[in-house]
Amino acid sequence: MARMNPDLRRESIVAATLSVMQRHGIAATTVRDVAAELGTSSGLIHHYVTSMDELITEAFERAATEDLERAAAAIDSGSEPIDRLSRFFESYTRADDDSGMQLWLDAWAEAARRPALQQASRRLNEDWQRLLCTLIQDGCARGVMSSEDPEGAAWRLLSLLDGLTLQCVAHGDTVTREQVMIWSHRAAEMELGLPHGTLT
Amino acid sequence: MARMNPDLRRESIVAATLSVMQRHGIAATTVRDVAAELGTSSGLIHHYVTSMDELITEAFERAATEDLERAAAAIDSGSEPIDRLSRFFESYTRADDDSGMQLWLDAWAEAARRPALQQASRRLNEDWQRLLCTLIQDGCARGVMSSEDPEGAAWRLLSLLDGLTLQCVAHGDTVTREQVMIWSHRAAEMELGLPHGTLT
DNA sequence: GGAGTTATTGGACAGTTGCGCAATAGTGAT
DNA sequence: ATCACTATTGCGCAACTGTCCAATAACTCC
The missing domain is CATH 1.10.10.60 (Homeodomain-like)
Known part of the structure; x- marks a missing residue:
């Protein structure tokens, strides 16, 4: 070569x-x-x-970081908090891309056996939560959203999204992508005190 | 021997x-x-x-079935719908003790690549959803719960629970077990039109 | 050109894996 | 007591794994 x-x-x-x-x-x-x-x-x-573990961790970290940055960029291209939230959901549930979620499923499962991977997975999950959390806090500060606990709200919405998407990717169509979208939108509206139908 | x-x-x-x-x-x-x-x-x-794959699939199926039956039994030992719902959450989060949930993480990750495992995983997930769904429908029929979409409500509550528990098990303490309990109780109360604090 | 540096090779190594198979040893029937 | 049956053994096999290392070849600088 x-x-x-x-x-x-x-x-x-x-x-x-x-x-x-x-x-x-x-x-x-x-x-x-x-x-x-x-x-x-x-x-x-x-x-x-130096080791295979390191390589795998680095590759996962890279992929997940790119996804995160892409999401952050998509969010920043909107100015209104509601619009930004909408963009968050859109970039999180990219219908064309099963491989991204499959990677997360692998990472969560392997975390118990690979300490380095666990650390990376954990950190990136927290980054996603932080991204959503600041988005919510911003919305609250601007008076268009309301939440007593933005930290928790971010974890709840993210976990719901993970749990639903997981069904799509792992099991085919126990839950459809459309349902994931509708249900997570509805959950966000309830969680953040938005009128029903606010999110597209 | x-x-x-x-x-x-x-x-x-x-x-x-x-x-x-x-x-x-x-x-x-x-x-x-x-x-x-x-x-x-x-x-x-x-x-x-005949093969290791077969053995693993069979063992997984057994484990998950036993968990499911244990939960069903725990639920049936309560008569009031609210009490039964409470027991559902209790047995679900206990099954997630750690070892049980790791098994699910592995199964979800492997499902896309192992048809036999996917089938078992999918079927059992649907069984859990059905268990919760009939519980909700019963509660609605008896007039102590209300839901326009028991099917969807069951998927949403289950997925939230999965997503939150996943964080506990895969990442240590990004989300605590207590938060999983409190948050999923709260979600169920909102989802089913129950007064806040109904679930212990 | 030649010399020094280092990216790249291909195989050796010790460990693991699932699986197969001849040999052994319990068991129940006759 | 002898038989057929089969549960059980424990090793062998080929294929795989991550890691390491001497040899090679390509590049830069003088």
């Missing part, structure tokens, strides 16, 4: 790892699979990464 | 598999672990079971 700039190479290794993870799942991602995906030898991976 | 009645032996193998699964998770359950748990040779397992 052609010699490559170390930074780019590391980048490409993480990217290859991510795509293997999405195809086979975190538990079934091996050094050799990553090397094959990359078209290099397996030894190369350990020249850039 | 003493010779044993084939039916009992098969039973004991599934039971041993289950306890290993609860301790180490689905992905980390091996033939040799099960044999060690049982105190027999590893070869014996394959004398009763």
